[in-house]
Amino acid sequence: MTPPAGTVPVAVVAFAQTVHRRRTDELSEAEMLMPVLHEVLAATGLRTGDIGFTCSGSSDYLAGRAFSFTLALDGVGAWPPISESHVETDGAWAFYEAWVKLLTGETDTALVYAYGTSSAGELRDVLSRQLDPYYTAPLWPDSVALAALQARALIDAGHTTGPALAAIAARSRADAAANPYAQLRGAVAHGDPVVHPLHTGDCPPVGDGAAALILAAGDRARELCARPAWITGADHRTEAHALGVRDLTDSPSTRLAAERAGVFERPLDLAELHAPFTSQEVVLRRALDLDTRVRVNPSGGALAANPVMAAGLVRIGEAAAAIHRGEAGRALAHATSGPCLQQNLVTVLEGET
Amino acid sequence: MSKEPVAVVGVGQTVHTAARRDVSIAGLVREAALNALADAELTWADIDAVVIGKAPDFFEGVMMPELYLADALGAVGKPLMRVHTAGSVGGSTALVAAQLVAARVHPTVLTLAFEKQSESNAMWGLSLPVPFQQPLLAGAGGFFAPHVRAYIRRSGAPDTTGTLVAHKDRCNALKNPYAHLHEHGLTLEKVRSSPMLWDPIRYSETCPSSDGACAMVLTGRAGAARAPRPPAWLHGGAMRSEPTLFAGKDFVSPRAGRDCAADVYRQAGITDPRREIDTAELYVPFSWYEPMWLENLGFAAEGEGWKLTESGATGLDGDLPVNPSGGVLSTNPIGASGMIRFAEAAQQVRGAAGEHQIDGARRALGHAYGGGSQFFAMWVVGAEPPAG
Numbered sequence: 001m002t003p004p005a006g007t008v009p010v011a012v013v014a015f016a017q018t019v020h021r022r023r024t025d026e027l028s029e030a031e032m033l034m035p036v037l038h039e040v041l042a043a044t045g046l047r048t049g050d051i052g053f054t055c056s057g058s059s060d061y062l063a064g065r066a067f068s069f070t071l072a073l074d075g076v077g078a079w080p081p082i083s084e085s086h087v088e089t090d091g092a093w094a095f096y097e098a099w100v101k102l103l104t105g106e107t108d109t110a111l112v113y114a115y116g117t118s119s120a121g122e123l124r125d126v127l128s129r130q131l132d133p134y135y136t137a138p139l140w141p142d143s144v145a146l147a148a149l150q151a152r153a154l155i156d157a158g159h160t161t162g163p164a165l166a167a168i169a170a171r172s173r174a175d176a177a178a179n180p181y182a183q184l185r186g187a188v189a190h191g192d193p194v195v196h197p198l199h200t201g202d203c204p205p206v207g208d209g210a211a212a213l214i215l216a217a218g219d220r221a222r223e224l225c226a227r228p229a230w231i232t233g234a235d236h237r238t239e240a241h242a243l244g245v246r247d248l249t250d251s252p253s254t255r256l257a258a259e260r261a262g263v264f265e266r267p268l269d270l271a272e273l274h275a276p277f278t279s280q281e282v283v284l285r286r287a288l289d290l291d292t293r294v295r296v297n298p299s300g301g302a303l304a305a306n307p308v309m310a311a312g313l314v315r316i317g318e319a320a321a322a323i324h325r326g327e328a329g330r331a332l333a334h335a336t337s338g339p340c341l342q343q344n345l346v347t348v349l350e351g352e353t
Numbered sequence: 354m355s356k357e358p359v360a361v362v363g364v365g366q367t368v369h370t371a372a373r374r375d376v377s378i379a380g381l382v383r384e385a386a387l388n389a390l391a392d393a394e395l396t397w398a399d400i401d402a403v404v405i406g407k408a409p410d411f412f413e414g415v416m417m418p419e420l421y422l423a424d425a426l427g428a429v430g431k432p433l434m435r436v437h438t439a440g441s442v443g444g445s446t447a448l449v450a451a452q453l454v455a456a457r458v459h460p461t462v463l464t465l466a467f468e469k470q471s472e473s474n475a476m477w478g479l480s481l482p483v484p485f486q487q488p489l490l491a492g493a494g495g496f497f498a499p500h501v502r503a504y505i506r507r508s509g510a511p512d513t514t515g516t517l518v519a520h521k522d523r524c525n526a527l528k529n530p531y532a533h534l535h536e537h538g539l540t541l542e543k544v545r546s547s548p549m550l551w552d553p554i555r556y557s558e559t560c561p562s563s564d565g566a567c568a569m570v571l572t573g574r575a576g577a578a579r580a581p582r583p584p585a586w587l588h589g590g591a592m593r594s595e596p597t598l599f600a601g602k603d604f605v606s607p608r609a610g611r612d613c614a615a616d617v618y619r620q621a622g623i624t625d626p627r628r629e630i631d632t633a634e635l636y637v638p639f640s641w642y643e644p645m646w647l648e649n650l651g652f653a654a655e656g657e658g659w660k661l662t663e664s665g666a667t668g669l670d671g672d673l674p675v676n677p678s679g680g681v682l683s684t685n686p687i688g689a690s691g692m693i694r695f696a697e698a699a700q701q702v703r704g705a706a707g708e709h710q711i712d713g714a715r716r717a718l719g720h721a722y723g724g725g726s727q728f729f730a731m732w733v734v735g736a737e738p739p740a741g
Contacts, residue, residue, distance in 0.1 A: 004457040054594075061416040066409035066478045067439055070724045074596045081609035083616075084594035084728075085445055088410065088417060088437035097434070097449055103456035104356050129416040133472075134377060137415075238423045238433040256430065338420040343433065 002233040002262045003103060010102045011221040011228030012349060013214050014043035015317035015324075020183040020209035020305035023119040029058075029068065029210075030075035033115055036212040037075060040111070044214055044224040048077045051214075052107025054084040055098045057091030057114040058309050061129060064120050072115065083107070090114065091211065091313030092236075092274075092335030092345045098215055099234055108217040109224075115210035116309035123206050123308065130338060132241060143339065144203055148195035150248040150340045151279035155197060157249045160282045162197055166190045168278040169201035169303060176300025183207045183305040204276040209307030211314045229320035229331070229349040233261030236335075236345035243340060251287040254334065254344040258288055261346045268348075269328040270295045272315035274335045276302040283341060284334060294332075298322070312336065316347060323351040356455040358738055360577035360584035361699040363393025363570030369533040369684045372471035373564040378413060379425035382467050385566035386426060389463065393570040394581045397427035400570070401459035406436040406446030406466040407688030408723075411478040413469055426465065438592070440636070440723025442466060443691025444730030447569060447719075448590045451732075454571050455587075461576050467566035468686035475562060475687060493638065494559060496725065498551035500604040501641040505553065507605060510644065510659035512553060516544045518640035519558040519682060521668055526679025528669075528708035533563040533684040558640035558682075565686035567693045574738075585699035588716070588739050589620030590732040597725045604726055610649040613729040617718075618651070621733040622740070626651050626718070630733070632674045632701050632711045633718040634694035638681045643667065646720065647675070669709065677701070677709040691721025695732055702736040 003009065016039035024032055041047060054076060060068050069086050078084065087093045091114020098110035118126075124142035131137040154160050169190055176182040183205045191200030214224070221228040237253035237260075240246055258264065271294050275281040281296070290296060297303075299318040302311045312335025319333035330350045337343040365388025367373070373381055382405075390396060403426050405419050415421060419435040426433070438445040443466040450464035479493060505512065520541045526532035539557075547557035577584045593613035595602070614626075623629045635646045644658030652673060653661045661667060667675035676682070678697045681690045698719035700706040706714075716735045722728060 001458055007456070059417065060409050060411060066411045067724060069437070070439060070597050070727065073594060073727075074599075078594050078596050079599065079601070081593040081595040081607075081612050083592055084438075085436065085449065085592055086438050088435050089419075093434060097436075097452075100449075100452050100456045100458055103458065104452055106356075126416070129410075129414065130420050132421050133413070133415045133418075236432050236434075237430060238420075238428050240429050241421050241423050253430070337417070342420055342423070 001235050001260050007103050008105060008218040009230050010099055010215055010217045011230045012320035013216045013221050013225035013228050014040040015213045015321050016040045017181050017211040017314055017317060018209045019181050020207045020307050022183065022207050024117060024208040029063065029072040029115055029117065033072055033075040033113060033210050036210050037113060040212045040214050046109065051109050051111045052083065053098055053101045053110040054082050055086065055094040055110065055112050057087045057089055057094040057313065058116060059088055061126050062116050062118055062120060062308060090309050090311065090335050090337050092316055095313060095316055096234055096236060096345060099231055102215055102217045108220040110215040111212065112215065112313065113210065113212040114310040114313040116307045117208045118206045118308050119208050144198065145195050146339045147277040147279065148198045149243065151197050151277065153248045154279050154282055159249055160279065165202050165278040168281050172297055172300050172303040175298050176304030179299050179304065181305065182300045198277065202278040204302050204306035207305060207307055209305065209310055211310045211317055213317050213320065225324065227324055227326060227351050229323035229351060232348045232350050234347035235260035236343065238343045241342060248340055249283065251283050251341050251344060254284055254287040254346060257344055257346040261348050263288065263332055263346060263348055266330060268294045268330050268332050270298065270319060270322055270331040272299060272319045272333045273297055274302055274312045274315045276306050278303065280341055312345065319349050323349055357457050357573040359451045359454045359587040360572055361569050361734065362572050362577060362580035362584045363389040363395065364696045364700055365389030365392055365568045366531045366693065367565045368531055369563045369565035369686060371562065373469065378418065378469050379422055381469055381564065382422055382465055382566045383425045385568040386463060386465055389568035389570050392582065395570060399461055400427060400463045402432040402453055402462045403428040404434045404436060404446055404450040404462060404464045406442040407468055408440060408442055409478055412475050412687065413472045438723060438728045440687060441691050441721040441728040441730040442723065443567065443689050443693065444695055444719065444721030445592055447692055447695045448592060448730055448732065450571050451587055451590055454573050461570065461572040463568060463570055465566060465568040466689040466692040468688040469564045470562040470686065471564050494551040494554055497639055498554050501553060501639065504605045504641060504645050508656040508659055514644055514659040514662055515553065515558050515640040516541060517662060518643040520544050522676050522680045522682040525669055525677050525709055526683030529678045532679045533561050554639050560638040560681045560685035563684050563686040565684065565689050567689045567696050569696055582705065583703045585702045585734040586738045588733045588735045589617040591616040592730045595727050597727055605645060606649045607726045609727060610722065610729045613731050614650045617731045617733050623733065627673065629716060630718050631714040631716050632677060633720065634678060634697045635675055635720045636681055636691060636694055636722050637676060638685060640682060643675060650720065674711050677706065677711055691730060694721055695719035699734050702734050
């Protein structure tokens with residue numbers, strides 16, 4: 001939604017991410033997080049004790065153990081005790097929870113962070129545990145196979161072609177050449193078939209990484225950042241879980257979230273889409289009605305770095321950073337959760353004109 | 354701009370038991386949600402967003418179960434959020450839902466928490482080895498028993514206080530039709546002679562493993578005006594967290610708990626909780642946590658909590674009834690246990706607690722904690738709307 005009348009505006013004022021890597025065996029989650037936490041705090045001059053609310057996103061299934069977030073909290077330095085919460089989802093939803101907290105006026109700063117260590121297990125198998133535990137999960141359908149179903153449906157419906165998907169992969173990875181944090185940088189061959197019709201180039205790399213950002217409200221945001229990225233709308237929606245009852249070629253939840261966030265009210269300069277598979281960019285572009293004037297994923301997107309549970313928050317951070325740098329005036333950031341784009345979050349960020 | 358006042362207009366629980374083999378996870382959550390909707394006399398169409406919580410995904414072996422549960426919770430086309438803050442999650446989930454109403458983001462929100470412990474093994478889920486870190490060992494009991502011993506040594510409490518609490522809570526549960534354990538004919542002697550599990554915690558002083566869910570419908574002033582039954586009004590809510598392990602940590606009375614209570618009391622305008630709160634639903638998974646939390650929450654001075662318990666003040670007919678529902682000691686669907694505390698507090702001030710209703714309860718505390726006594730979530734609800 002767009003903020004209710006009379007609420008103090010909230011902005012992203014700082015963003016940091018790790019260099020995303022295939023493995024981080026030598027690091028604990030707290031050790032992976034600490035540099036990005038220090039970086040966003042240093043960018044604003046804030047200390048942990050100055051932050052009014054902290055919210056994080058992660059998943060125990062990636063870490064392979066219960067309560068993994070409790071030890072990551074140690075990296076925040078939560079002493080004296082802090083006002084804090086956690087979503088077992090991509091950090092984009094932690095961003096949303098923090099945004100709502102700031103809209104209540106109870107506090108004027110928030111720290112949001114997210115991390116994922118996909119390397120701890122076999123990601124394709126791990127993600128299959130998200131599925132209906134009685135009817136679907138026992139069959140172990142993996143995440144790439146499910147994305148391939150969606151890609152097949154898109155091609156059959158005439159919305160894309162194999163070469164068009166290859167072009168999305170080539171553009172994303174070429175753009176990633178300018179992104180020092182990306183896991184795959186520069187031109188990458190479209191590669192061999194993985195699950196028909198998807199090739200390796202249509203699929204995201206498996207990797208570990210973390211991201212953090214700071215939100216601030218009103219004058220506090222202006223003090224902390226020369227050009228705050230104001231959140232002019234944010235919304236998220238879910239769809240049915242069973243793939244058989246969804247039209248996999250469309251994303252009505254993205255379209256509805258975008259409408260509620262005010263995306264269609266004015267033109268966009270930039271869109272950071274959380275599309276781990278090339279085919280999902282096709283679905284999202286259609287749902288968001290993005291035309292060729294909108295720059296999509298100049299960071300390289302999730303095809304260049306997909307730290308699961310942080311990749312959606314990275315999209316928000318990348319869009320905000322483009323506004324901080326003055327490279328965009330109005331930007332959209334999108335995050336997704338679940339198989340074949342089941343849940344989608346859309347936010348709009350704007351610089352002051 | 355001031356916040357929207359938040360009201361609880363519907364509360365629903367499932368029947369809790371060791372194994373709900375008659376329902377799937379989806380069936381379990383739907384039972385609680387439908388009970389809450391029926392209480393509020395609303396339908397799925399009246400719900401603008403759903404906030405769901407549960408304890409670790411490993412307990413049932415479903416990763417991010419909100420995805421699978423979207424259909425069962427009527428959430429398709431709506432915002433669906435998942436909260437996870439360890440054992441405090443049921444409380445935190447309710448507070449995240451309340452924020453959506455308070456910020457005027459959504460008029461009416463369904464919040465729900467569940468655990469279906471029979472579909473997995475919580476003891477296993479809590480005991481996975483972690484390199485370079487202290488394991489919880491034998492589930493939660495092995496972790497908390499040393500802290501109970503520390504409390505007894507520090508406060509000079511007699512070794513009988515824990516059994517008094519267990520006997521009281523299990524007797525209270527006999528009046529609660531939703532409670533998991535209904536131990537008819539339980540005597541203090543039976544509690545005292547039950548096997549020692551983790552010294553000084555006896556078998557009858559520990560919580561059961563339950564299947565169950567709890568749901569609430571939260572709304573603003575307009576929604577409350579339309580509600581068919583008296584609402585419970587939110588007077589204060591807060592969360593606090595501190596690190597798991599560090600040299601300065603006080604496991605007997607964690608500072609995060611004290612700070613969280615102070616914040617909630619400040620919001621609610623409470624200066625003397627002992628006098629101003631009529632009843633409390635505290636997260637007491639092992640009986641000794643009643644006197645420990647009485648001190649941590651400011652109902653008793655340090656070292657005096659056990660005296661309050663021994664005086665009978667926390668009994669159903671005392672002047673500060675604690676856990677009239679039977680508490681976590683009688684019903685423990687882990688992820689839902691915190692929300693049940695919040696919901697039971699709301700039922701008390703709504704006058705809707707049935708046989709375990711405390712006469713004249715106007716203001717009640719709901720309390721939850723989790724992790725290594727490091728995550729806290731609390732709310733104070735009242736029969737009257739908050740001032741201002």
